[in-house]
Amino acid sequence: MNVLVIGGGVIGLSIARELHIAGVRDITVADKGTPGKEASWAAAGMLAPNAETEGVDDFYRFCSESNDLYPNFAESLHMDTGIDVGLDLAGTLQLAFDDNEADRLLKKYRRQKDAGLPTEMLSAEEVLRLEPEISSSVILGIYYPHDRQVDNRKLVAALLEYCRRNKISVLQDQQISSVTVESGRLTGAIGKTRRFSADLAILATGAWTSFIEIGDTGPISVDIKPIRGQMIAFETSDRLLKKVIYGNNCYLVPRADGRILVGATVEDVGFEKTVTDEAVSELTTSAAEILPETANLDIVEKWSGLRPRSTDELPIIGYVAGIDNLFIASGHYRNGILLAPLTAKMIAEKVVQNIDSPYFSIFSPERFNVRLAV
Numbered sequence: 001m002n003v004l005v006i007g008g009g010v011i012g013l014s015i016a017r018e019l020h021i022a023g024v025r026d027i028t029v030a031d032k033g034t035p036g037k038e039a040s041w042a043a044a045g046m047l048a049p050n051a052e053t054e055g056v057d058d059f060y061r062f063c064s065e066s067n068d069l070y071p072n073f074a075e076s077l078h079m080d081t082g083i084d085v086g087l088d089l090a091g092t093l094q095l096a097f098d099d100n101e102a103d104r105l106l107k108k109y110r111r112q113k114d115a116g117l118p119t120e121m122l123s124a125e126e127v128l129r130l131e132p133e134i135s136s137s138v139i140l141g142i143y144y145p146h147d148r149q150v151d152n153r154k155l156v157a158a159l160l161e162y163c164r165r166n167k168i169s170v171l172q173d174q175q176i177s178s179v180t181v182e183s184g185r186l187t188g189a190i191g192k193t194r195r196f197s198a199d200l201a202i203l204a205t206g207a208w209t210s211f212i213e214i215g216d217t218g219p220i221s222v223d224i225k226p227i228r229g230q231m232i233a234f235e236t237s238d239r240l241l242k243k244v245i246y247g248n249n250c251y252l253v254p255r256a257d258g259r260i261l262v263g264a265t266v267e268d269v270g271f272e273k274t275v276t277d278e279a280v281s282e283l284t285t286s287a288a289e290i291l292p293e294t295a296n297l298d299i300v301e302k303w304s305g306l307r308p309r310s311t312d313e314l315p316i317i318g319y320v321a322g323i324d325n326l327f328i329a330s331g332h333y334r335n336g337i338l339l340a341p342l343t344a345k346m347i348a349e350k351v352v353q354n355i356d357s358p359y360f361s362i363f364s365p366e367r368f369n370v371r372l373a374v
């Protein structure tokens with residue numbers, strides 16, 4: 001079987017790897033630019049189903065199951081490529097610095113505790129015992145022992161190395177404008193400099209998904225928007241934090257090398273990746289409210305990325321109705337890094353063993369009436 005993965009971000013590369021593990025040998029990944037250099041590179045690498053969701057619903061379960069796959073995912077990538085992707089199991093703290101936020105977190109904690117989720121309520125003293133550099137104006141915190149972080153840039157490097165070692169062809173600067181379809185079956189795709197034939201294609205095109213044309217019927221009828229996230233990073237010689245911290249207005253992600261990432265804005269500004277002075281100033285102020293020492297640190301990097309957001313903010317994963325050999329795996333919005341292993345697993349199991357994950361019906365493109373126009 002000849003598979004074309006369109007999009008070389010963390011979702012596309014993870015799918016290519018999982019298909020290879022499942023025995024598929026003829027795999028090409030085509031990226032519009034430099035593989036792994038869009039949202040996958042810009043992310044902060046938080047694996048935070050409990051901090052990032054409010055309720056206990058299908059989406060929470062999906063996030064949580066994918067998080068559970070991470071220790072094996074990271075370990076096997078390390079073994080296969082020699083690259084340690086920096087999976088850090090120290091957990092995550094969500095903190096309140098004012099009464100409104102304390103009230104919101106208390107309610108969230110009770111809801112999660114009642115549902116049996118892994119969560120602990122901490123007093124201000126307990127927070128400061130765990131993380132002494134946090135501002136003493138903290139009121140309370142929730143500790144999520146299972147919410148983690150991974151170094152997303154190392155993760156992308158490991159996935160690319162896996163592809164290189166296993167003869168998965170990864171093409172750069174090969175923007176796919178359309179897929180070709182004959183009698184309800186995908187036959188291939190048209191790239192910037194060449195045509196591809198394929199038995200199966202997967203659109204892992206993130207924020208750029210809505211541009212793909214389906215045969216001569218026009219762009220695919222799926223509405224995914226780019227949502228800009230701007231971030232900054234400080235450098236420290238001593239590690240100031242052990243855990244990922246969520247505050248009222250930003251999150252802080254302490255990397256093993258001493259860098260502290262601070263993010264992120266959520267902006268609907270189209271395909272605009274400029275980093276603005278206003279956002280840098282807001283992130284700097286918000287970071288110092290949580291971790292006062294950052295006021296004395298230099299900003300060593302500023303960047304932004306485009307999260308792919310569907311209209312209901314949920315991923316879109318499944319076959320395009322009317323074309324039984326074209327998948328979409330997109331719209332992962334704030335959780336692309338977290339959701340890569342499970343998205344890849346469910347697609348590989350479907351392609352190779354015809355196993356239907358229950359998540360296909362939940363995240364099906366059909367909820368947006370995505371189909372081959374006739």
Ligand code: GLY
Nearest residue numbers: 229263264334335
């Ligand atoms: N998951 C964090 C973000 O999207 O900013």
